[in-house]
Each structure stands twice: as C-alpha cells, then as structure tokens.
Amino acid sequence: MTRNGIIALVIGVALAIAAGLWISELAIGTSEVTTETASTGKAQVGGPFTLVNQDGETVTEETYRGKYMLIYFGFTFCPDVCPTELGFMTAALDQIGDKAEKVQPIFITIDPERDTPDVMARYVKLFSPRLVGLTGTPEQIDKVAKSYHVFYRKAEDEHSTDYTMDHSSIVFLMGPDGEYLKLFPPQTPPDKMAETIASHIE
Structure with a gap:
C-alpha cells in the first residue's frame, strides 16, 4: 500500500x-x-431520586423496587413528541399482556414550573391508568435528568411570554433492582419495544 x-x-x-x-x-x-464501568460493563444510567407523584405523594427510586421501570422524560405542554412516545409506551405494554403487571411506566417532567401534581394527574390519565407522573423542584428534576443523561432546556420566544422545552426523547427500561437495561431511541415502534421488554421479564 x-x-x-x-x-x-x-x-x-x-x-x-x-x-x-x-x-x-x-x-x-x-x-x-454514557460511561461504562470497568467491573460490570454496564452503562451508568439512573440512580437515586426523590420526586412527587401525581397524587402529591413523595416517592423515591425505592418506591418502584421489584418492578421494571419504563421511563420517559418530557412535559405536558409538548405538542407532539411526548404524546407520541407515551402512546408507544402504552401500546407496547398492552401488547405484552400479563407481563405488563411487572412494569411501572413513569413520565418524569422536565418542566416542573408548569407541571404540578394536579396537571400531571390530568395528563397521565389520557394515556393509561398504569402511567405514573412525577414532578418536583427544579433542583430535583435537574438531578434525576442528569442521572439519566437527559438533555433539556427552556426555549423562550422573544415575542411572547410563553415558552416550550427542548429535550431529548428517549425511553429507558430499568430492571427491578434499578439497574439500566435498555434505551429506546425516538419513534421506536411499539411492537419492537414490546418484544424487547418481554425478553427481559422472566
């Protein structure tokens, strides 16, 4: 050569x-x-959190121990991306039948200024009675978003007092022990998501 x-x-x-x-x-x-640990080779995604659910109750990651968590970060004022991904999550869980009882779908807001527990309560009902909506203080949201390597920022319109949120659109599958298992990129079809989730459930 x-x-x-x-x-x-x-x-x-x-x-x-x-x-x-x-x-x-x-x-x-x-x-x-996302970094990999030298000892386990698993991605460092997720970690401890303290947030508030749609019923105004304080919850932590320990609240959902023993169940798989299917987590999406977004906001209720999102016009299309968030409703689409939450709809895909719901459809995927519907497809796996009884195995869905072992999965807790969770929607974590990245817009706590507007997404109060009352707002979250009305919103999650639109998708599934299983879906839990979590909010908190800006500091609590920032901490949990960083632990999942989720990008978000407020996008203000200079011609308006309103704003929207720019954010990554990823669905995370976490194990019953809280360990990261899989992420689903945007627009992952429900059947593909369902197949992957079912393969992780014993």
Whole structure:
C-alpha cells in the first residue's frame, strides 16, 4: 500500500470512530457520553431520586423496587413528541399482556414550573391508568435528568411570554433492582419495544 493509501486508511478509521462516538452521544441526548464501568460493563444510567407523584405523594427510586421501570422524560405542554412516545409506551405494554403487571411506566417532567401534581394527574390519565407522573423542584428534576443523561432546556420566544422545552426523547427500561437495561431511541415502534421488554421479564 502506498504512503497516501495508508494515510487515507488511518483517517478513515479515525472518522469512523468519531462518528460512532457522536452517534452514542445523540442516542443519550446529551453531549456527555454514557460511561461504562470497568467491573460490570454496564452503562451508568439512573440512580437515586426523590420526586412527587401525581397524587402529591413523595416517592423515591425505592418506591418502584421489584418492578421494571419504563421511563420517559418530557412535559405536558409538548405538542407532539411526548404524546407520541407515551402512546408507544402504552401500546407496547398492552401488547405484552400479563407481563405488563411487572412494569411501572413513569413520565418524569422536565418542566416542573408548569407541571404540578394536579396537571400531571390530568395528563397521565389520557394515556393509561398504569402511567405514573412525577414532578418536583427544579433542583430535583435537574438531578434525576442528569442521572439519566437527559438533555433539556427552556426555549423562550422573544415575542411572547410563553415558552416550550427542548429535550431529548428517549425511553429507558430499568430492571427491578434499578439497574439500566435498555434505551429506546425516538419513534421506536411499539411492537419492537414490546418484544424487547418481554425478553427481559422472566
């Protein structure tokens, strides 16, 4: 191989690696790449949290121990993306039948300013009686979003007092012990999601 050919090959490999890293970042929805532990090889996603459910009750990650958690971060004023993903989650759980009893679907707001427990209560009822809506203080939301590597930010309109939220759109599947199992990219079909969830349930 010529010198130019070797250089081209090295550059090509480097670009491929860079592209792979970039895709990994996009999958998590933030500029931080999820790290892997040297001992277990499992992604560092999730962790302790203290939030408030749609009934005004304080809950933590321990509240849902023993169940798989299917978690989505969004906001109730979201015009299309959030309703679509929550609809896919609901449809996926409907497809796995009795196994769905072992799964707790959870919707965590990234807009606690507007998404009070009352607002969350009205919203989650639109999708499934199983769906739990969680909110909290801005600090609590920031902590749990960071633990899941979820990107979000307020997008204000200079011509209006209203605002929307930019955010990553990922569905997370967590195990009964709270450990990360799988993430579903945006627009993952319900049947594919259902197949993956069912494969993790004994």
